[in-house]
Amino acid sequence: MFRGIARLQSQFGNILSPNKVRSPHFRFALKYSTAITERKRFYQDVSISQGEGGLYEINLDRKKLKTPGGKLFTVPNEVLAIAVATEWDAQRDTLKFYTMHLTTLCNTALDNPTQRNKEQMINAALKFLETDTVCYRVDEPHGLVELQKNEWDPVLHWIENRYNVTIGSSSSILGPEIPEATKDTFRQHLNSYNFWSLTGLEFVITQLKSVVLSMGMIDRHLSVEQAVLLSRLEEEYQIQHWGNVEWAHDYDMYELRARTAAGALFVHLSSENSTVKRKLLQDREG
Amino acid sequence: MAALLPPLRVCRGILKELRAMQGPTYKLSPAYNYVMDQFRKNKVTGQMYCRAQQEAHHDSHTYLCLLASNRTHLALHKLYHGKGDRSREEVAGLVGLRLPTQPGGKGWEK
Numbered sequence: 001m002f003r004g005i006a007r008l009q010s011q012f013g014n015i016l017s018p019n020k021v022r023s024p025h026f027r028f029a030l031k032y033s034t035a036i037t038e039r040k041r042f043y044q045d046v047s048i049s050q051g052e053g054g055l056y057e058i059n060l061d062r063k064k065l066k067t068p069g070g071k072l073f074t075v076p077n078e079v080l081a082i083a084v085a086t087e088w089d090a091q092r093d094t095l096k097f098y099t100m101h102l103t104t105l106c107n108t109a110l111d112n113p114t115q116r117n118k119e120q121m122i123n124a125a126l127k128f129l130e131t132d133t134v135c136y137r138v139d140e141p142h143g144l145v146e147l148q149k150n151e152w153d154p155v156l157h158w159i160e161n162r163y164n165v166t167i168g169s170s171s172s173i174l175g176p177e178i179p180e181a182t183k184d185t186f187r188q189h190l191n192s193y194n195f196w197s198l199t200g201l202e203f204v205i206t207q208l209k210s211v212v213l214s215m216g217m218i219d220r221h222l223s224v225e226q227a228v229l230l231s232r233l234e235e236e237y238q239i240q241h242w243g244n245v246e247w248a249h250d251y252d253m254y255e256l257r258a259r260t261a262a263g264a265l266f267v268h269l270s271s272e273n274s275t276v277k278r279k280l281l282q283d284r285e286g
Numbered sequence: 287m288a289a290l291l292p293p294l295r296v297c298r299g300i301l302k303e304l305r306a307m308q309g310p311t312y313k314l315s316p317a318y319n320y321v322m323d324q325f326r327k328n329k330v331t332g333q334m335y336c337r338a339q340q341e342a343h344h345d346s347h348t349y350l351c352l353l354a355s356n357r358t359h360l361a362l363h364k365l366y367h368g369k370g371d372r373s374r375e376e377v378a379g380l381v382g383l384r385l386p387t388q389p390g391g392k393g394w395e396k
Contacts, residue, residue, distance in 0.1 A: 047316075048316065082320050083349070085317075086307070086315065086316075086317040089307075089315065090307040090308065096360065101356075220340065220341060220344040223344070223347055223348075223351070224347070224351040224352075225351060226289075247362070247365075247366035250362060251359065251362045251366060254355045254358045254359040255355075257351055257355035258351075258355040261348050261349070261352035261355065262352055264348050265348050265352060268341075268345055268348070272341075
């Protein structure tokens with residue numbers, strides 16, 4: 001099966017040979033759309049090294065890791081490099097790319113295949129706020145209404161207090177009306193994140209289907225498990241009522257947890273900088 | 287609302303995950319060194335409410351969630367996910383046949 005894919009890729013390679021000059025965008029899209037999900041492990045050791053500009057690189061045996069777009073894989077800090085190296089080291093006979101979430105996030109941030117800039121990402125996040133899960137309530141069944149009120153209202157109150165905004169919830173089909181002041185406050189806050197953190201944040205918002213829950217988790221008010229539970233509240237309610245299906249519910253939940261945890265870690269590692277200040281012990285006299 | 291496990295349990299959880307991932311050589315990996323380093327550094331703090339300590343605690347919890355749910359997801363994937371199609375050789379082998387080979391390659395192949 002891999003030989004078939006390799007033959008297809010080599011045919012593609014022939015089409016892309018230098019007769020026609022393709023734009024980088026087309027080449028990016030091609031690389032990202034013909035993604036293989038598994039590959040045999042071709043290296044023994046994984047190590048990290050510091051390259052130019054203080055950026056860290058991953059070495060597989062002797063070769064340096066590259067992104068799907070062909071660029072050198074560099075990360076701004078050592079912690080993220082260690083985490084990515086651990087992901088690559090954790091692979092056994094085959095590389096399972098669908099479990100290497102941090103690597104995927106770094107590749108997206110480095111290649112930027114859809115060519116977004118900070119402003120577009122912030123606008124997309126604010127647009128998502130209008131269809132936020134936590135703001136959409138049901139009218140029936142009664143148990144679910146109660147559950148949504150008890151679980152989602154505290155988070156809404158927390159974020160409204162934390163950022164001094166009004167969001168509100170609604171059970172109409174149009175959803176809540178988000179005032180402009182709220183959007184401005186959030187826009188200002190999101191502007192303080194750098195591009196890598198925004199990539200991670202966008203990923204988390206897409207996974208959790210909620211801006212409120214994502215901000216709650218990034219601000220360390222919620223843990224990953226809590227955020228995932230709140231995001232899947234209706235599913236959990238139905239599971240309690242009708243029963244759990246392991247190959248669907250559990251599979252989805254653990255995949256969601258893994259992706260959300262990776263996104264949260266990515267945001268925190270990309271936006272923090274730590275310094276060590278040593279406290280000197282006072283000398284005692286006598 | 288952040289009801290997190292105590293740091294000791296998180297640390298042991300992370301080490302268990304690393305051991306499950308890498309086998310007995312997990313103590314040599316950079317991840318092990320970094321995790322132990324961070325836990326030792328943040329153990330003692332001079333302040334009553336230390337934000338760096340809280341942040342590190344939350345981050346360690348997040349990393350534990352990442353490793354644990356990745357492993358569970360992979361196990362469920364292996365258990366339940368479809369294996370994909372068999373290759374042409376395997377399909378022929380099911381009925382006891384073999385694919386014909388043509389030494390020069392077929393007309394349209396290179």
